[in-house]
Amino acid sequence: MDPETTPPLPPTGSGSVVGDDLGLGLQLPGDGTVDAAGRRRVHPITPLVHAVSALPIALIVLFSLSIGGAFAIGARTVFLALALLVILPLVVGGISYLAWRNLWFWFDDDGDFRVDSGILTKKQRRLQLSRLQSVDVTQPLAARVFSLAEVTVEVAGSHDSRVRLRFLPLAAARDLRSELLARAAGLRHDVGEAPEAPIASVAPRDLAVSLVLRTVTAGLLLLTGLIIVFTVLTSGWGGLVLALFTGGLPILIVVGEFMKFFNFTVSQSPDGLRLRFGLAKTETRTVPPGRVQAIEFVEPLLWRRWNWVRLRVNIAGVGGTDSNGNTEETLLIPVATRDIADDIVARVLPGLDLAGMDWQAAPDRSRRRSPIQWSRLAVAWDDHVFVARRGRLTRRIMVIPHVRTQSVRLTQGPWERPLDLASVHVDSTPGPVKVMALHLDAGAARAIADAQALRAERGRAQDRTTRWAAEQLRDGASVEEPGAGQPDA
Amino acid sequence: MADRTTDAFTSDDVWTPVSPRLITARRITLALVMLLAVAGVVALFLIPGVPRAWALAAAVVALVVFVWLWWLIGRRVRSFGYSERGDDLLVTSGIMFRRLVIVPYGRMQLVDVKAGPIDRWLGVTTVQLHTAAATTDAKIPGLVPDVAAALRDRLAQRGEQRSTGL
Known part of the structure; x- marks a missing residue:
């Protein structure tokens, strides 16, 4: 295999100068493994992350069981609870370990992005980078603890056209993203992460105000206020139940969107516009x-x-x-x-x-x-x-x-x-x-x-936008020619 | 029916209607559904305690709906038409909610040819065009299989000549 098309994964922490790690600081040594053929793996700590994310589910199961009065507190039930808390993450972690062992991704000689996965059913995917739509780097909460990130690759296609790689060290995830985007834009892939210039950001106050003042939300909140006033005036307390719905729904939506779009920033990079947002789960x-x-x-x-x-x-x-x-x-x-x-x-x-x-x-x-x-x-x-x-x-x-x-x-x-x-x-x-x-x-x-x-x-x-970066640099030295002129569908 | 030269949905184009066999196919399906309704009405007559008037009313309603749908199927099928132009394909349909879909050949991603069991028995086929948009609703039902296959091949060929991506 040509070493030029499949360079080894850059070591953690190199390259990226953009954006701060939003993780909680637990930096782990090591990076994705690379085998002799240049195929890469996600970070070996991935099964642990999945195991950790299973803990809340176990807690919810326990909580609902105890509410249902399924058992009285006693030595035996405490033991059972502990067993559940241990076994569920173990099972999840075990499955995740098998998945990790079978997950490989690499760039092949044709310049396509290849992903092999599957524990029992093997799946081999080949993504044509000329049809790449976007690459997202997201950090779910459990991954943030370990400074890991998930890379989602979207390719134009009607069904199941998305590949998720979980989890890579944040820096490696960013490097992979820039490599994918550079290859898709027809540039050489060793240009490194593109520098970016901030364009706009949304202040949390503006976001909150704007969400409350959307037409339907504001209308429902106004309706809720009216219902509460009428209920108090007429003492017909049944109206409060209705107010719970008309008021609760918009509040849920406002809070949900606030969490999702918190700290929204837009910046310009040679790859295109880069959007970052999220409170608990950050997305790029x-x-x-x-x-x-x-x-x-x-x-x-x-x-x-x-x-x-x-x-x-x-x-x-x-x-x-x-x-x-x-x-x-x-x-x-x-x-x-x-x-x-x-x-x-x-x-x-x-x-x-x-x-x-x-x-x-x-x-x-x-x-x-x-x-x-x-x-x-x-x-x-x-x-x-x-x-x-x-x-x-x-x-x-x-x-x-x-x-x-x-x-x-x-x-x-x-x-x-x-x-x-x-x-x-x-x-x-x-x-x-x-x-x-x-x-x-x-x-x-x-x-x-x-x-x-x-x-x-x-x-x-x-239309000249399919390999737009190559078009911009038509005569530049860093243009990768193969495939630049062929149709992409 | 509006004058063909002034109506926005049908003007100026050479329309190919779909096969009247589609009317038969859809009416057979309707009749099968109707059998269930008949069974229901008969049950109403047999169950003791149900007033005769109610059962009679149900029978009348079922009959009226049946006749109306029977008539509607004829009109709906006759409203379908397609037209192959130089750069795009037109499909029109609908009576209450009329629509006309224009699909440029270069945007077609795939062309489906489908036929259910009743359709196959009667020899009618549906050709459906897909683009990258889910909202493109370009379905031509009720084509004779040979016509459908020929249309599919023509469309695929034109699409290939022009397709350049998403």
């Missing part, structure tokens, strides 16, 4: 500029005083559904002023000029279909992007580049038909952004849909 996500499929500006009514917006984004292979099958809202930033948001967008979609576009509004008769938002409904396009606008209380602007348009749909519901209205939907990869231009004149909508399909097909011919 790199968004290469060519991988952004669609963007949405979300501006709830109560955010306007500060000129705040949230940026939602579709990235192929990410965020449609997370590992648990839940739909995940992928963001470029949870809240930022419009200037900062525009700056971030300019880095992934250069040349976007919303104000200078020729907006085509929905006709006045759309008032009868959508009495509130009709005056905001409009659509526009230029040589590169298709843009639609909707929403009155929560204003939304959806942007999709022509080269990312998968298909175009024209729809007409029973309320639209008598008004001769129709809606245009521009289909993007799965994600939070759904691009729709609602309630346009039916004839105009059809013309827009036809033209957009044509722009999608034509725009594709000029």
Whole structure:
């Protein structure tokens, strides 16, 4: 095997200068093992980490058993409890050890990323780096204790296109990420971790305020307040049960998102935008500029005083559904002023000029279909992007580049038909952004849909983003040529 | 039905309708479901203590729903059509909720050809186009197997010529 394509894993602690370890300080010696063929392993401490993460589950089981009154306190039950606390982590750790022994990853001679895994059923995966969508480094709580991290590799694909490597030392995880991204961008892989410059960060106070003031959340909290006031006034205490739901749900969502997006920072690196966030579980996500499929500006009514917006984004292979099958809202930033948001967008979609576009509004008769938002409904396009606008209380602007348009749909519901209205939907990869231009004149909508399909097909011919870094450095010395010109699907 | 030249969903294109055999296939499925309803109504008549009027009402409701669905299937199937243009494929369908899907050939990731047991017996096949978007809903049911296979091959060929990635 060519030593140049499979360099040994750099020693722990080398290279990375970016970001501080958020771990709790237990640095462990050693790193991923490398075998004679250059195949790598994750850190040998991994089974221990998995065993530790099983402890809370054991505790929960014990707790629920004791609540259920399954046993009285006595010498025997204490023994049983201890046994459970020992056995469950042992079993988890044992399985994890077998998995660790069978997990290998390496770069093969064709430049593909290979992962072999499986205890009983062997699985061999080969990821084409030309189709790489993103590489995330995350630190679950148990891994943070040991300064370890998980690397998630996303490749464009409809099903099960994600590989998770658990766990690598944080520095090794970052090095692996930069190597993957460099290879995918068509650069040589020994360029090291790309330097990055911070662009924006979200203050915890702003995040908390913004989450509370989102339209639905604020509405539910207001409703809760009203219910409580009425309940107290009328002494009909049954209302408090309802208040528990209308108040509890938004509070859960606010707390959950606050924990998830805590300390959100965006920085620019040659690999693309790098996002870091999380309180208990920290995540790092790199968004290469060519991988952004669609963007949405979300501006709830109560955010306007500060000129705040949230940026939602579709990235192929990410965020449609997370590992648990839940739909995940992928963001470029949870809240930022419009200037900062525009700056971030300019880095992934250069040349976007919303104000200078020729907006085509929905006709006045759309008032009868959508009495509130009709005056905001409009659509526009230029040589590169298709843009639609909707929403009155929560204003939304959806942007999709022509080269990312998968298909175009024209729809007409029973309320639209008598008004001769129709809606245009521009289909993007799965994600939070759904691009729709609602309630346009039916004839105009059809013309827009036809033209957009044509722009999608034509725009594709000029697409240069699949190996974007190599394009930028077309004549540079560090460009790796093989495969640069071939189609990637 | 709106005038073909002014209607946004059907204008200007040469539409290929789907096979009327699809109507038969769907009506057979409907009849099978209807058998269950008939069994239910008969049971209502036989169970002592159920007022005759109720059972009669259930029978009437079942009959009305059956006739309405029977008629609707015909209209729905006739609303399906597809059109192969130079750069893209159009699929239209729907009566209450009408839709028109435009799929550029270069964006097709795969083309499925499917047929269930009743469909196979009657000789109808469904061709479905997939892009990288899950929301692309381009399904053409009710094609004669030969037509379906030929369409699939044509689409695959055009897709291959133009495909450049995600």
